[in-house]
Amino acid sequence: MQCPEAGKPIIKFNHCQKHVYSFGVLRRCPLCGQDVGSRRLEEAPVSISEPFTNGHREKCSFLLRPTRGTFLREYDGRSDLHVGITSTGGVVYNYTVHGVQRDEVGWEQSVSVPLLRPGLFGLLDQWDKFLEDFSATGAWLPHRYEEDHHNCYSYALAFINCVLATEGEEPLDREEFTEKFVVPRTRKASKYIMLYHVIEEQGFYVTEPPSPQTGPGPGSGSC
Numbered sequence: 001m002q003c004p005e006a007g008k009p010i011i012k013f014n015h016c017q018k019h020v021y022s023f024g025v026l027r028r029c030p031l032c033g034q035d036v037g038s039r040r041l042e043e044a045p046v047s048i049s050e051p052f053t054n055g056h057r058e059k060c061s062f063l064l065r066p067t068r069g070t071f072l073r074e075y076d077g078r079s080d081l082h083v084g085i086t087s088t089g090g091v092v093y094n095y096t097v098h099g100v101q102r103d104e105v106g107w108e109q110s111v112s113v114p115l116l117r118p119g120l121f122g123l124l125d126q127w128d129k130f131l132e133d134f135s136a137t138g139a140w141l142p143h144r145y146e147e148d149h150h151n152c153y154s155y156a157l158a159f160i161n162c163v164l165a166t167e168g169e170e171p172l173d174r175e176e177f178t179e180k181f182v183v184p185r186t187r188k189a190s191k192y193i194m195l196y197h198v199i200e201e202q203g204f205y206v207t208e209p210p211s212p213q214t215g216p217g218p219g220s221g222s223c
């Protein structure tokens with residue numbers, strides 16, 4: 001079985017006045033065929049950080065992963081996502097039709113959102129008990145599960161709202177939760193996955209660098 005987190009690192013370099021993305025440093029620029037040197041600082045390759053982390057190494061975090069498969073192989077931007085909450089030891093608590101699961105494997109390629117703000121680490125000592133007690137309430141028994149209305153998101157959101165309450169903050173409703181926690185990360189993940197797949201197919205990906213001109217260009221202001 002292939003290791004699910006085995007993504008190749010993506011790097012970006014500048015050549016031919018373009019941004020070129022590839023897996024590892026290319027010897028020659030795919031556009032002009034010349035050697036890619038890093039004689040100039042602005043041509044030096046930089047690595048693009050992967051939006052995924054091993055969820056089992058993230059403590060006190062909210063995690064997202066595709067319900068089936070992995071982000072880099074199966075996720076197409078619309079696939080169903082499964083979410084969970086990590087303990088301080090990287091056990092992922094998540095609610096399914098079988099009740100609350102405590103996963104020690106399977107979240108190696110996740111998008112992670114830390115839930116404890118710096119300064120609130122007092123909660124760290126109680127986190128595991130808090131998560132365990134929360135999960136043991138009747139609300140999360142298997143027969144209460146409903147695919148659309150009482151699912152992994154309901155569970156994670158209710159737990160996050162408990163954390164927010166202890167931090168003296170207002171609860172989030174489902175829409176705010178999705179906007180704040182889910183959409184920005186899946187958008188970033190989708191861009192990365194698109195880039196990854198193009199490099200996989202073509203060997204590289206090219207974009208125009210942002211225009212150095214600032215202010216309104218010619219023709220702007222007309223209707």
Ligand SMILES: [Zn+2]
Pocket residue numbers: 015016029030031032033034
């Ligand atoms: Zn070139």
